[in-house]
Amino acid sequence: MAFWFLLVLGLLTYLMMQHSVARSTRTPVWLLWLVLMTPAFILTGWTLVYGIKQAPPSILILWVSVVCLLLYWLLFYWGRQLPVDPxxxxxxxxxxxxxxxxxxxxxxxxxxxxxxxxxxxxxxxxxxxxxxxxxxxxxxxxxxxxxxxxxxxxxxxxxxxxxxxxxxxxxxxxxxxxxxxxxxxxxNPQAAKQNNQRDAEKITKPGLALLLLVATLFSTTLVGLRIAGFQVTQLEADFTLFFQGLPYSLGLITILGTHELGHYLTAKFYKIRATLPYFIPVPFFLGTFGAFIKMRSPIPHRKALFDVSIAGPLAGFIVTIPLLLWGLAHSEIVALPEKIGMLNPNALNPKYSILLAILSKLALGSELTVKSAIDLHPVAVAGFLGLIVTALNLMPVGQLDGGHIVHAMFGQRTAVVIGQISRLLLLMLSFIREEFLLWAIILLFVPLIDEPALNDVTELDNKRDLLGLMSMVLLLLIILPLPQALARFLHI
The missing domain is CATH 3.30.1360 (Gyrase A; domain 2)
Structure with a gap:
């Protein structure tokens, strides 16, 4: 099993590096891939020799990861310095x-x-x-x-x-x-267009946006019905049970919709042509794969790139916090199982995240103890997913919102390096905390090269730089586990 996992992970990593890294450095892709995969090779070799019951020494994995990170960074930058005519x-x-x-x-x-x-x-x-x-x-x-x-x-x-x-x-x-x-x-792609206003109206397609919204409302309500403890088959006997899925559905759609509206309205402020938010309904998983907008004209400068990018996560986060607090306040305290998963809504360990632990303590007070887990209310499930969506979008990698943010702050060349380091760190972290593995794989499919603004040289002002750094702090507060010292202070 470990061999096949390593094989699939290695192939995916190599393909993504070939697609993105090869355009950013002259260092051979196979050499960077070998350095990147070394911790995985060592961990797999240890498992094959000693079995899964005997974990490798933490100091070994830590030192190998640090050395590989430094070596990868040096090789990547060495390749960028090579003078090549093309x-x-x-x-x-x-x-x-x-x-x-x-x-x-x-x-x-x-x-x-x-x-x-x-x-x-x-x-x-x-x-x-x-x-x-x-x-x-x-x-x-x-x-x-x-x-x-x-x-x-x-x-x-x-x-x-x-x-x-x-x-x-x-x-x-x-x-x-x-x-x-x-x-x-x-x-200029717009130079030959006779009527820009007519074209702008075409790209919005409000009918399609409304249809997808209704379909997503239906699919997320069905998922919310299961989260509330009911089965879809029960609707045949009592269709009014369908409304039990609405708290989760409305909460999640509000968070995702507000996120995309933040992008859309800010794009409109800068006169960037953009589509309306389109939701992606699915009849399983979370009931949706999220929502998106598509910008149809270039971004004028790095200030606009920063504002459009950060507006989505910021707007979504502002809506997420009150929904999550209300949902947590109406959730139930249960005993902490010996082994639970990060996304188990029936017994969520709040200590998986610093921010989640703080919000849980604010909502539940002294009821939350060291041996407590939380059986999440459907609205709390939507709020928790809102935190995950915010964190994933703030990852400073390529074409994610966080990648746009670091691009606007530091320039495209530095943003590529930050994206590479972030993907590497998350991949290494996934060997210690398996719940990050899915995130690490997702980031492998995110291109590192971000689209530049028309004026991609002028730097941001200090206020935006500070806001960008605060967004990275927010990312860490969401993804990092609660430190033991802070857990003792919160009595959880």
């Missing part, structure tokens, strides 16, 4: 693909060599001293030396290009792998 092509391709992912490309006349003088005149030497112009089939790369503040330079050059070329191009400002910012002009 980086220009990859940067252009990345900029073009990131813009084209938001809308269908249209036929736009590429810039002619005769227009190069006009283009050069768009770059005043006192703002951005242009040194080289590279022509691609669907992009023009302008490299030079930044002479002023990034935000002022981008706005001035963008205005100049729009004055000379109209709306033919989207102007992208990115930081290269050498640390120097460069401009990329790519065809």
């Amino acid at each position: 980086q220009n092509q990859s940067e252009a391709n990345q900029s073009q693909s990131n813009v084209s992912s938001t809308a269908e490309p249209v036929a736009v006349r590429p810039i002619q060599l005769a227009e190069e003088t006009q283009l050069r005149n768009c770059f005043p030497w006192s703002i951005y001293f242009i040194q080289n112009i590279e022509y691609r089939p669907q992009a023009v790369i302008c490299r030079g030396q930044l002479r002023t503040m990034a935000s002022a330079a981008y706005q001035q050059i963008k205005d100049n290009i729009e004055r000379e070329f109209g709306d033919r191009f989207l102007v992208i400002f990115q930081e290269g792998t050498n640390g120097k910012p460069f401009f990329v002009l790519v065809p």
Whole structure:
């Protein structure tokens, strides 16, 4: 069993690294994979030799994990420092693909060599001293030396290009792998559209959004019925039992919907074209696979990227807390079993999470003791899932909300490194706490490369940096177990 688990995990890890890491470093993927999988190899080898009943020394796993983490980081960064000519092509391709992912490309006349003088005149030497112009089939790369503040330079050059070329191009400002910012002009997918308002109305599809919402309400209510202790077959005798599933259903849909509305409304504030929230109904598991919105136009700058990204988890979390507190207050105290799972709603150990333990103590008071578990009320189940959704979205990996947040805070290159380290740490943690294994596998399927903003160079202000750090603290409060010292203080 251990061998097959290692084989599947190894294959998934290698495929994901081949898909994402290979584009971020010149270090061979197989070498990074070998370092990443070393703790798993050692743990599996120990199990094969000594059996599952004899656990390996914690100090062994800890030291191996730390050494592999440092070695992985060094190899990854060493590969990023290798001077290779094709980086220009990859940067252009990345900029073009990131813009084209938001809308269908249209036929736009590429810039002619005769227009190069006009283009050069768009770059005043006192703002951005242009040194080289590279022509691609669907992009023009302008490299030079930044002479002023990034935000002022981008706005001035963008205005100049729009004055000379109209709306033919989207102007992208990115930081290269050498640390120097460069401009990329790519065809504007909206340039040939005659009626942007009509197109914006098309992408919202309110009828589809409403249909999916109703379907998700039905599927989550059926799941909520089972959580409340009833069987679906009992509906044949008494259909009014169906309403027993509504507390869970309405609680979960409120949390997920508020999360996505946070993204949607903030996107609208920045005039980013976005779809309405679409729910994904399923007749099993939680009754839904969540909800999503799709943005159909580029994000203007890192400030907008940060605000849109953090608005979802923040809005969802604000709604989750009162629902969870109410649900916990109406839950029952039960004896703590010898062995329980993290997602057992009938006997949940609150000490699995720092934040959950604090909220449980606030809601239940002295009734909650060292030997207590919680039989969750359906609303509390929805609130607990809200915490999990918040934590998963705040993971600082690639295209998750947390990945967007660290991208906006530190830039894309640093965000890729943070994402790699986060995936590695969670994978190692899953060998100690098996409930994180599913999370670790999910993160392996999340691409590390995040879409850049049009102005991806200008940094955030201090207030947003602080808010971003607080969101990472919130993530740790949700996923880390309650320390023994704090457990004694709370008397649980």
